[in-house]
Amino acid sequence: MRYSVKSLLVAVLFLLAVPSVGLSSIMFPLEPPDTSSPRATLDSFIYYTDKLYEAASISDDDFTLEAEYLQRAEGCFDFSEIPPTLVADLSIEAVLRLREILDRIDLPDLNDVPDKNDIKSIDVVAWRMPHTEITIGRVAKGPRVGSYLFTPETVTKLAEYYDEVRELPYKQNKVDPDYCGLYEQFIYSSGWMIPDGLLSELPPWMKSGYMGQAVWQWVGLFILLVLGGLCLWIVWLINKRMKCRFESYSWAPWRLAFPLFGMALCAFLEYLIDKQINITGHVLSIVIMGLEGVFFIFFGFAIIVAGNVIMHGIIASSKIKEEALDADVIKLVVRLATFGLVFVLFYNAGSYFGVPVTAVFASAGIVGIAVALAARETLANFFGGVSIFLDRPFRAGDYIVLDSGERGEVKAVGMRSTRLLTRDNILITIPNSVITNVKITNQSMPEPHFRVRIKLGVAYGSDVDRVEALLMDQALNNELVVASPAPRVRFRAFGDSALEYELLCWAACPEDKGRVIHTLSRDIYKKFNEEGIVMPFPQRDVHLHKAE
Structure with missing residues (x-):
């Protein structure tokens, strides 16, 4: 009988590894067990488990039949309330447990179990085995709707039922007198990686059962x-x-x-x-x-x-x-x-x-x-960030001026807020829902260069050609001024006290604006002093006359 248990365990592994078995068997591989009535289900289960036990007791290396009989016996149960991850294991235990239970109790005469004719004459929803709580019920929904299967409640309580009858003797008219219990041999056996000889050398207390193991x-x-x-x-x-x-x-x-x-x-x-x-x-x-x-x-x-x-x-x-x-x-x-x-x-x-x-x-x-x-x-800030991503009014690294007057470099544009670093090294965080609803001046777009305007005046009588040449030289020689676009000098107006000029040039980026204005203004002032060009400032003479 030890070989039968090993054969059954190998058949289980074979069934799990090859779901579609039966290629070499004499049965029709796609034919399910007959579950058209409670009698058919009970008869099918007993028949296929008999065949399973018979096949497991034969010394044969072909486990296809064992796997098929086990699969047919499993088809008599409703496992719809068992988690799918456990069905493969619990279904095998359900088959062996129920067979052990049936081998220890008096089974009803099959003629007393409702069959197809009884179902047609009376509406049989469920049938309970006499003197037990083992129930075969009609499946109300799912892929096996209309079939009569051992109910999920029965499957759940099989361990409890087995504990109640495990000490009862086997019915001698049903099994071999030398039979010693297939279920417990199965649950206490090992896989192919653990040899039987190793388990046989263990002391008896190691083989004894405790909480089902x-x-x-x-x-x-x-x-x-x-x-x-x-x-x-x-x-x-x-x-x-x-x-x-x-x-x-x-x-x-x-x-x-x-x-x-x-x-x-x-x-x-x-x-x-x-x-x-x-x-x-x-x-x-x-x-x-x-x-x-x-x-x-x-x-x-x-x-x-x-x-x-x-x-x-x-x-x-x-x-x-x-x-x-x-x-x-x-x-x-x-x-x-x-x-x-x-x-x-x-x-x-x-x-x-x-x-x-x-x-x-x-x-x-x-x-x-x-x-x-x-x-x-x-959420408003989130969709504001989506709007910024789609419209692209500015990017990280751009210099922008807000409608409220804040000017600075965009340090980060997130899905919730935008962070702006001012020239005073102050970080301003603006919610995207706010920044998408104000006027924004992007000084870095469409070109990264920033235009610098320096207004000045020279005294009437100055050599205008010399003035313009000096201004151009200062712009071209300044390291912070880009060569393209080229600097320009414009004579803007005849002022009240000076000839008004404007030097137009481009800084490489907006953050250089302050340094460009500083260096150019300083260099122009020095150069004009060296050349004797006077930069007048508005002044007014007040003459007081003595009243007669």
């Missing part, structure tokens, strides 16, 4: 979880050192090593715990749900890290400034895509764990509306 299984579970946590901690330390060592790199795909390793570790631990140590029952449900939950957390973490790697890699390119709105837009787009993928991931994870995610997100939508109303100013 053998003691050696508890020890193996503890060791695996501790080793897994230790490996995860070591990889985290390595990842942390790499982060400090390669912090200056623009692209850092190695940051994905930790979450990817966590995902692989969870999958590997799940395989070892489920298929090799063969943890079963509620303990398996808790461990698998926990590992799957951690797996999805690492998966979401990997998506976020990948988004950050892509985002920083793009922003680090020479064409994009970190403080520019382009960088903020890239951050926004990448983060929206990242959180969208995380949303899809956890939506599917919720369905995978059997959580009613539709109701949860419907409630979240109502909460989102309330939050949006409370954060309308923030």
Whole structure:
């Protein structure tokens, strides 16, 4: 019988690895078990589990039949309320548990169980096995609607039913007298990586059961979880050192090593715990749900890290400034895509764990509306940032003058606010909802050069040709004045006390305006003094006459 258990375990692995079995069997591979009535369902389950036990007791390396019989027996259950992540494991236990229960109780005569004719004459919604709570009910919705299956309530309580009858003897007319219980042999057995000889050498107390598992299984579970946590901690330390060592790199795909390793570790631990140590029952449900939950957390973490790697890699390119709105837009787009993928991931994870995610997100939508109303100013700033991105009235590094008189360099344009650094080295933060509704003068557009005007006057009688030549020389020789566009001198008017001139030149950028005016004014004054050119200033003579 030990070989039969090993055969059954291998058949389970075969069934999980190859969902579509039956290519070499004599059965029709697509034919489901007959579940058209409670009698058909009960008869199908007993028939296929009989065949399963019979096939498992034969020394044969072909496990196709065992897998098929097991799959047909599983088709007699309604697992709609079991999380999809646990169906593959709990369905096998449900088949073996229910068979063990039926082998220990008196079964009703099949003629007393409702069949197709009874269903046609009376509306049979559910049938309960006499003197038990085991129920076969009609499926009301889903892909198997109309079929009669062992109800989800029955599936949930099978462990409780089994505990109540496990001490009862087998009915001798149903099984071999030497039969010693297939279910407990199965749950206390190991996978192919653990040889039977090793388990046989264990002391008896290690083989005894405790809370549905053998003691050696508890020890193996503890060791695996501790080793897994230790490996995860070591990889985290390595990842942390790499982060400090390669912090200056623009692209850092190695940051994905930790979450990817966590995902692989969870999958590997799940395989070892489920298929090799063969943890079963509620303990398996808790461990698998926990590992799957951690797996999805690492998966979401990997998506976020990948988004950050892509985002920083793009922003680090020479064409994009970190403080520019382009960088903020890239951050926004990448983060929206990242959180969208995380949303899809956890939506599917919720369905995978059997959580009613539709109701949860419907409630979240109502909460989102309330939050949006409370954060309308923030939303106004956000859409103001979108408007700045679309219209591009200014960029980071531009010199702008606001309608209120503030002038300075745009240091950063974010999705919520714009920061302006004045010439007094004062940082002004302006909400985007405000800055999009005021008049803005951009002194850096369409060209980055800024025009400087210096007005002056020379005395009547001065050599105007000499004056114009001196002004041009001072402009051309000034390092802060650009050569193109070329400087110009204009004779503007005959003033009351001077010939009025204006020197027009261009500074390389708006922030050089003050220095250009300072250096040119100083140099012109010195040069005019050297050349004897007088720069008159308005004056008035007052003559007092003595009254007669």
